[in-house]
Amino acid sequence: MKSLKSYARFLELFCIVAVIPVMIISLFLKWFGRVIPMYNTMSNYVTNLKDGVRYIYQVQAAHVSALPMPSRILGFIADGVSVTLFIYGCFYFICVLRCYQRGEIFSDNTLSFFTNVSKAAFAWTLYNPINYMLLSIITTMYNPVGQREIAIAFGSQDIMNIFIVGCFWVITSLMHEGYSLKKDQDLTV
């Protein structure tokens, strides 16, 4: 139990200090990087990366910087929905971790929070292909006629995400079973 509490504490801090801020900052940097002066610091960091990784960042940055501001705002909103779903899942995951720190492993609260994490993961997985389609429209809507695109894609990453969501649902079902076993155990004298 002591190790579970310490792991839960570490994960909670990691989510709050690293995961959520990185998601938000990278969202802003992706769409408004050239506008915000602090991106110059990131550019210096990018030049120190290995060639392949630097190429990816520079191509992405060059493409986004060529977009007009209305496209950037729409792209920010489209990506923002994905990040919001992710943070929503993180929020409920943090609530689960706080329950574990209090010693509540199988309880009503833990069960409902974990179910919400699974729902958020499912929604995020469903939204990813939609996000890709929206971004393809947003990034080409100001192109000349004949160069506008709508792309529908479903790749290996999406299949992996579905697998991960399936694992989440299996764990949620296990939590339900564990909760009913605990209730029976509590009523055994």
Add this chain to the structure above:
Amino acid sequence: MKIIVNLDKIMAERKMRLNELAKLIDLTEANLSILKTGKAKAIRFSTLEALCLALACQPGDILEFDPETME
């Protein structure tokens, strides 16, 4: 079908209170109350043995099967 717990009857006959019985059989009052009010899902043999010893009775005096009662 239901198992009926007649613990309150036996306790009244022996003139024993809940807290006294709980101390005798090393069980919390809350758990003993769960048993007494019929909310228990299961009872361990060790608990049943301790109850029979403390109340000087048989398991059949404490537990009764009533086929007509629906849960």
